[in-house]
Amino acid sequence: MAAWLTPNRPTLFAALALASATALAQQPARQDLNQLKLTVEQFLQSQVAGMAGQVSVAVGPIDQRMSLASCPQPQAFFMPGARAWGKTTVGVRCASPSAWTVYIQANVSVQADYVASAVPLAQGQPIEATQLAMVRGDLTTLPAGVATDVGQVIGRSSNVSLAAGTPLRLDTLRSKPVVQSGQLVKLVSGNASFRVSSEARAVATASEGQMVAVRTANGSQVTGIARAGGLVEVAF
Template sequence: MPHTSKLFLILLCCAANAAAQSETRQQPEALRASVADFLALQTAGLPGKVSVTVGAVDPRLNLPACPAPQAFLAPGSRAWGKTTVGVRCTAPSPWTMYIQASVAVQADYIASAVPLAQGQAIEAGQLVSLRGDLAALPAGIATDIGQVLGRSANVSLPAGTPLRLDTLRSKAVVQQGQLVRMVSSGAGFRVSAEARAIGNASEGQVVQVRTPAGQQISGVARAGGLVEVAF
């Protein structure tokens, strides 16, 4: 019995020491949870279904416990695909570490159903909706057909190409040779007159027009064949 009691006391002491160390050391699972919550917040506005996978944290990690660890994106990282998230502690003991993670975004995106010719206005029958991981595709992929209709490709594209918005031209609201209504405005006045467009322009783009007197003026193209000129 004396030996049994002594062994029991040793085990009890070891358990107490382990518990004390656990309270003073930062728990790896708490760090992984902090990263997962951070990425879920960062991707809350993305379309489709988002899934976050956080990499393992070395169980031998020996950092002081932090009551409020703060997650942040490492320089050059983004909140989807394969990424790196930093976690820092400011008090009571400052430290910083980095954890690998992966964010997949399963959503519909728009691709060409047939080859698209450069400069040709895109129609609904030329498009197809596919589903995949947006994080594995280039940035700026169209996710709604309305983002693409009426626009044109900067270069010819083969069938099956995911459509990037930065490679598409907006539909022209003013076309070369078109008779437009030029509206001039300034402090206390507004004058309109007819002019002829010298080039093509999408909504909000700058376009040059020529007045009946032959003067060339730059303005901002608007829908309905309007060109705004400010003085």
């Protein structure tokens, strides 16, 4: 009787193997994490296409213990305020068949030439070409708005004194004055129908496009827009 109740060992092993295989087959496929890394890299490469300089993209490591359901079309995206510049974060999400979202660290570097001071620069003094140097470096590690062409800098002046080797930021440079305080200027006023010109004396120094006050021959003071060539425009 005992022998009749004992299952056949080969049959038992076969049944267990079949059950195990069936359970494995029923488990959902897992997402290839290397594919996520490639998705982020391709996304960042598309974001920096056409950018000046030598651009390189490095995607950070992904935790290999992470388990995600397989996604046929994972989509990369930026969080609000993020961009392909320096250290950044890229999101990758799946909508179907299983919804999930992960965030992956990356770094985008841009090797290019930028303008720096070759010698100490005094505050308010016009900058000359001999005072500048082109330096190669990673723009993503520098302050925003660094000049990349000496033409953007020559003739302008710094708001503060700068040490040699300082990257020149455009937002800290004043444009070359087109009107100097005390200068005799041509005051042009009028509208689309007529224009009248007269002489006046500038009360302050101004760059192209800035508002400047001038005093007319009869002693009255008016304000206009400074233009190259010692002109001040007043619209009515």
